[in-house]
Amino acid sequence: FMLHAGDLINRHDRDIEWGEWFHAGSFIHAMVPSVMTPGNHEYKNVVLSPQWKKQFNLPSNGPKGLEETCYQVNYPNLKIISLDGEQIDESEKFRTAQSHWVDSILTHDPREWTAITFHYPMFSTKPNRNNVKLREVFKPIFDKHKVDIVLQGHDHAYGRGLVKNETQGTNVKDQDYGTVYVVSVSGPKMYEVSDDPWMDRRAANTQLFQIISIEGKRLSYGAYTATGELYDAFDLLKSADKPNKLVNKIPNIQERTSME
Numbered sequence: 001f002m003l004h005a006g007d008l009i010n011r012h013d014r015d016i017e018w019g020e021w022f023h024a025g026s027f028i029h030a031m032v033p034s035v036m037t038p039g040n041h042e043y044k045n046v047v048l049s050p051q052w053k054k055q056f057n058l059p060s061n062g063p064k065g066l067e068e069t070c071y072q073v074n075y076p077n078l079k080i081i082s083l084d085g086e087q088i089d090e091s092e093k094f095r096t097a098q099s100h101w102v103d104s105i106l107t108h109d110p111r112e113w114t115a116i117t118f119h120y121p122m123f124s125t126k127p128n129r130n131n132v133k134l135r136e137v138f139k140p141i142f143d144k145h146k147v148d149i150v151l152q153g154h155d156h157a158y159g160r161g162l163v164k165n166e167t168q169g170t171n172v173k174d175q176d177y178g179t180v181y182v183v184s185v186s187g188p189k190m191y192e193v194s195d196d197p198w199m200d201r202r203a204a205n206t207q208l209f210q211i212i213s214i215e216g217k218r219l220s221y222g223a224y225t226a227t228g229e230l231y232d233a234f235d236l237l238k239s240a241d242k243p244n245k246l247v248n249k250i251p252n253i254q255e256r257t258s259m260e
Helices: 013-030 085-090 092-108 132-144
Strands: 001-004 034-036 071-075 078-082 114-118 150-153 159-161 179-183 199-204 208-215 218-225 228-238 242-248
Touching: 013 179, 078 092, 085 132, 092 132, 092 208, 159 228, 199 228
Parallel strands: 001 034, 078 114, 114 150, 150 179
Antiparallel strands: 071 078, 159 179, 159 199, 208 218, 218 228, 228 242
């Protein structure tokens, strides 16, 4: 399947922009399932795009009132969760509903692997941007359930890092264990990238897409430029008695930290 971490378009109800999105995917949309989570540009004044539910056929198995924006998709060995980032940011009611819901489904129906997607980054790549409220509410839940990977957008740069799970008791300086957080951008609109220490790999002014595969106890991740050059890579190795181990496979390519 293909996963899109929000802001598929720029103006939430512009037919021409939605038309461009479907034109870009063309026949692929009829062949490969898509999992998408809404970004702030799918909303206006906290009202979801009228095209969203009419165009897509997404699950309605999340909290009441967030059908087809907050939901889960279950494969035999993988649970994918979409959280509605805009409603987390704007609505205390829906922020609370989503936190209780995600805690419940991870408690009662765990798969071997868990991937979560939402638009706003838990840890930002943009200088001077800090989503404290999001982190305070949801990171303890992700830590509690040992979420494997979190896929996000919004900041128009690339950052990837493993952030330790507080509930696991690992040393603060131990960077081998925890949850991997990824922020990426596929379109041409770019922001500067910060030098925050949470990132093991970062990029400014670089369009990227990711290919992620799971085989048994191994999750393999590669981030590629628009021309197909491998820019970032790692494996996550899962074992029953301790948190995931991250094995970096970063290619020998200089980090792109300049907007030039």
